[in-house]
Amino acid sequence: MTKPHLVLLHAPSVYDFRKEAILYGPISDLVPSTPIFEMYPIGFTTLAEYLERHGFRTRIVNLAVRMLRDRDFDAEAFIASLDPLAFGIDLHWLPHAQGALEVAKIVKRHHPQTPVIMGGFSASYYHQELVTRQEVDYVLRGDSTEGPLLQLMKALVSRGPLDSVANLTWRDERGRLKVNPFTYLPPDLSDVALDYSHLVKAVVRDRDLASNIPFFNWLEYPIMASLSCRGCTQGCVTCGGSAYASRHLFGREKPAYRTPEMLAQDIKDIKRFSRGPVFLLGDLRQAGIDYAQELLSSLRGVEGEAIVELFAPASQEYLEEVVSSFPRLCLEFSLESHDPKVRRAFGKGYSSLQDPGGNEEVEATIRHALEAGCQRLDIFFMIGLPQQTPQSVMETIDYCGALLERFGGDGRLHPYISPLAPFLDPGSQAFEQPRKYGYRLFYRTLEEHRRALLSPSWKCILNYETRWMKRGEIVETTYEAQLRLSRLKAAYGLISDEERLATEERISKAKELIGRIDRLLEIEDEVQRKGELQALKPQMDEVNFATLHEDRELALPVGWGRWNPFWAVWLLAQEWWDNLKGGRRAPS
Numbered sequence: 001m002t003k004p005h006l007v008l009l010h011a012p013s014v015y016d017f018r019k020e021a022i023l024y025g026p027i028s029d030l031v032p033s034t035p036i037f038e039m040y041p042i043g044f045t046t047l048a049e050y051l052e053r054h055g056f057r058t059r060i061v062n063l064a065v066r067m068l069r070d071r072d073f074d075a076e077a078f079i080a081s082l083d084p085l086a087f088g089i090d091l092h093w094l095p096h097a098q099g100a101l102e103v104a105k106i107v108k109r110h111h112p113q114t115p116v117i118m119g120g121f122s123a124s125y126y127h128q129e130l131v132t133r134q135e136v137d138y139v140l141r142g143d144s145t146e147g148p149l150l151q152l153m154k155a156l157v158s159r160g161p162l163d164s165v166a167n168l169t170w171r172d173e174r175g176r177l178k179v180n181p182f183t184y185l186p187p188d189l190s191d192v193a194l195d196y197s198h199l200v201k202a203v204v205r206d207r208d209l210a211s212n213i214p215f216f217n218w219l220e221y222p223i224m225a226s227l228s229c230r231g232c233t234q235g236c237v238t239c240g241g242s243a244y245a246s247r248h249l250f251g252r253e254k255p256a257y258r259t260p261e262m263l264a265q266d267i268k269d270i271k272r273f274s275r276g277p278v279f280l281l282g283d284l285r286q287a288g289i290d291y292a293q294e295l296l297s298s299l300r301g302v303e304g305e306a307i308v309e310l311f312a313p314a315s316q317e318y319l320e321e322v323v324s325s326f327p328r329l330c331l332e333f334s335l336e337s338h339d340p341k342v343r344r345a346f347g348k349g350y351s352s353l354q355d356p357g358g359n360e361e362v363e364a365t366i367r368h369a370l371e372a373g374c375q376r377l378d379i380f381f382m383i384g385l386p387q388q389t390p391q392s393v394m395e396t397i398d399y400c401g402a403l404l405e406r407f408g409g410d411g412r413l414h415p416y417i418s419p420l421a422p423f424l425d426p427g428s429q430a431f432e433q434p435r436k437y438g439y440r441l442f443y444r445t446l447e448e449h450r451r452a453l454l455s456p457s458w459k460c461i462l463n464y465e466t467r468w469m470k471r472g473e474i475v476e477t478t479y480e481a482q483l484r485l486s487r488l489k490a491a492y493g494l495i496s497d498e499e500r501l502a503t504e505e506r507i508s509k510a511k512e513l514i515g516r517i518d519r520l521l522e523i524e525d526e527v528q529r530k531g532e533l534q535a536l537k538p539q540m541d542e543v544n545f546a547t548l549h550e551d552r553e554l555a556l557p558v559g560w561g562r563w564n565p566f567w568a569v570w571l572l573a574q575e576w577w578d579n580l581k582g583g584r585r586a587p588s
């Protein structure tokens, strides 16, 4: 096993989640992760592939998954046993503020001379605050850091100057803050490869399957993502990856797209070795309808499940094309609210164009998608939006009932609702100008968010409330809305009665726990307060995982034999052969 030059570490959101007593709430119900957000950024895969292509051995270690899968896994001892030239830690999602910094401290404890590099959206936002911390040496800013990371690795190997490393924030030998210019912002994604074969090979080379697993139950549900772009054309006001945020954070005026040919090839490559669903991230129409049509026409009749996103209503013709390319299609459409007024305040203006007062365009899209033969249509709603009251949320549930009555007869339409949690994204319009959008922020700095993550319940972790809903109301409304939605779903056969009962039981336990935690927080004596909260940990953990939705519901059915064994064996053989030949050329 050759020593890696760079180890990329992904932390759990809260490092000591196995010890800390925290009621996380339904913050991750609509993503494949558990509430400790164990999924590492896709960027790990593109960074590793890019560095390897340029001769730097890179190893991915998903500490969060290893800690989740094995209660006795000693993350600190594992980190101590590694000895690379540098460590990279993602602080992409702000909910990792506590975990990522704690992991950086552990790295420094055992490897004081080894550089710690951070990157990701949140690291980019908080770059200056980060490098004032002893545990962080470098931050690479941007939504694309393949080039700068290579420059930095080369500079570290040659002990060369750091002033010319693009997008780098650092401290010089006299401790002075240096913010290098933001000069690396590729306009397209032609030099980036989302190459999962690298992952398979890394498993053999490092003899370590567990560290490469993207999220807890990925082996059972091997969903793979393909990436059409970096950046976004949309203006959702709470989103830290919106067009506004990309422009202000990264100077990105428009998204960088992967060409339709390259994206089609990525999808075919995925399908060659995995039989799990492929998730096409981002609405394919963002680069224009011609782009989408070119991609779709080169992908006619792709086998297996595919998940495709709609950011706005779509025409009948487009939906028919998508279905003919992906016969086993799951469409995802985020409406956020049934109420066009709320949706507009959130930054989704489509209901104001042809249909200012209603949902005709939305409903036409649903009808066309189902008529075209889409196998499943997931509709998402959110709680915690501008102009949205508890009453409005309940009306959203009524609207779900109306949609199910009209379209839900055959079980293909699945509505979901979840809170905007745990954080309003830094860099979003609402975070930057909270009052304008009716938000009140409780935490602003990275340190404030880090501390907040150790609070005992998601009600205290939430970094915002709105003019229309206090934090407590967001929590109560979420639980009430989900109770009602699960009853509706059971009535339409989308979940079984046992699942409904299990959901109801979990929600009632969670509500009771929130009340008890609130009362315990009033205890003045810190030792007593902490002790009593700690005593609740077993009950908190019972409801911590999948509080609201049964995991089974969101997951698409994955057939027997999730992997193509011949392809996997071929990749493994290639890696063994490379190793026999002495591996790829490494930099001196």
Ligand code: B12
Residues within 6 Å of the ligand: 027, 028, 029, 030, 031, 032, 033, 034, 036, 037, 038, 039, 040, 041, 042, 043, 044, 046, 047, 088, 089, 090, 091, 092, 093, 094, 095, 117, 118, 119, 120, 121, 122, 140, 142, 143, 144, 145, 146, 149, 225, 227, 229, 230, 231, 232, 238, 239, 240, 241, 242, 281, 421, 422, 425, 426
């Ligand atoms: C796709 C996506 C997802 C996918 C994740 C796929 C994945 N594994 O990465 C899914 C749907 C699962 C998801 C989930 C979540 N997401 Co999301 N997601 C996005 C989206 C739409 C695109 C991100 C993307 O693909 N970027 C491109 C890829 C290739 O690059 P990358 O992974 O970002 O990595 C590059 C850089 O960030 C950087 N980098 C990243 N890590 C590191 C580490 C080092 C050491 C270095 C040097 C560089 C570096 O370099 C990489 C390569 O160039 C963005 C919005 C947007 N328009 O950008 C939101 C976004 C990133 N997500 C966000 C959030 C909040 C979440 C959730 C927390 C939501 C929730 N409560 O459930 C979860 C967290 C999931 C988890 N960790 O378990 C916020 C983040 C805001 C913030 N600052 O915290 C964003 C900005 C907007 C949003 N609200 O959706 N998400």
Ligand code: SF4
Residues within 6 Å of the ligand: 232, 233, 234, 235, 236, 239, 240, 241, 242, 243, 311
């Ligand atoms: S939430 Fe809105 S702005 Fe953000 S990535 Fe999704 S569509 Fe784009």
